[in-house]
Amino acid sequence: AQSVTQPDIHITVSEGASLELRCNYSYGATPYLFWYVQSPGQGLQLLLKYFSGDTLVQGIKGFEAEFKRSQSSFNLRKPSVHWSDAAEYFCAVGARNTDKLIFGTGTRLQVFP
Amino acid sequence: DSGVTQTPKHLITATGQRVTLRCSPRSGDLSVYWYQQSLDQGLQFLIQYYNGEERAKGNILERFSAQQFPDLHSELNLSSLELGDSALYFCASSPPRAYNEQFFGPGTRLTVL
Numbered sequence: 379a380q381s382v383t384q385p386d387i388h389i390t391v392s393e394g395a396s397l398e399l400r401c402n403y404s405y406g407a408t409p410y411l412f413w414y415v416q417s418p419g420q421g422l423q424l425l426l427k428y429f430s431g432d433t434l435v436q437g438i439k440g441f442e443a444e445f446k447r448s449q450s451s452f453n454l455r456k457p458s459v460h461w462s463d464a465a466e467y468f469c470a471v472g473a474r475n476t477d478k479l480i481f482g483t484g485t486r487l488q489v490f491p
Numbered sequence: 492d493s494g495v496t497q498t499p500k501h502l503i504t505a506t507g508q509r510v511t512l513r514c515s516p517r518s519g520d521l522s523v524y525w526y527q528q529s530l531d532q533g534l535q536f537l538i539q540y541y542n543g544e545e546r547a548k549g550n551i552l553e554r555f556s557a558q559q560f561p562d563l564h565s566e567l568n569l570s571s572l573e574l575g576d577s578a579l580y581f582c583a584s585s586p587p588r589a590y591n592e593q594f595f596g597p598g599t600r601l602t603v604l
Contacts, residue, residue, distance in 0.1 A: 412591070412592070421595040422583075473591075477539055477585070478536040478539060478547050480536070481533060481535075
């Protein structure tokens with residue numbers, strides 16, 4: 379069965395520091411991979427996606443993610459965090475034979491000035 | 492703004508009652524998905540409709556049902572409500588051949604007292 383693991387429940391960084399949020403997935407083939415962000419009281423906004431091809435994908439708001447098949451990972455990175463990046467981040471996997479998304483449990487990012 | 496609209500934003504009701512949540516997908520999107528977000532279960536896929544037909548079912552209780560109308564808007568009906576049904580309910584939509592890419596609405600927060 380497909381599953382997504384986000385090992386870090388809560389991460390705190392200083393503004394301007396670099397960020398990496400971890401995501402590991404379990405799926406028999408190459409999945410579709412997504413990162414979404416949820417600000418307090420808001421819906422989920424798509425940050426970036428991986429379908430195939432170049433394993434380093436660029437997203438909105440300066441985020442990028444790298445697909446590593448050997449590690450079953452799709453970690454999200456940002457070189458310099460802004461206070462407005464404080465939110466909850468969800469990694470999701472989509473299977474090629476269904477349309478639904480399987481979400482991880484989320485990582486809450488706190489940014490200190 | 493994703494282009495997906497959901498009404499109402501907030502709903503407070505009592506146990507045993509029935510409520511209807513409404514979703515309008517983005518223009519041109521044929522698929523509608525319903526997700527439930529709760530503290531203990533995280534983000535869970537409930538059900539998907541494609542162009543009026545049910546396409547996939549997830550962890551949806553028998554007390555819950557959904558439908559998609561000819562104008563492609565969708566309704567999620569929750570009946571015999573229990574305290575544990577309190578959650579944020581998201582609707583998402585996607586265009587044809589979107590490789591699972593889904594655009595989420597702002598959600599409806601349901602509180603069952």
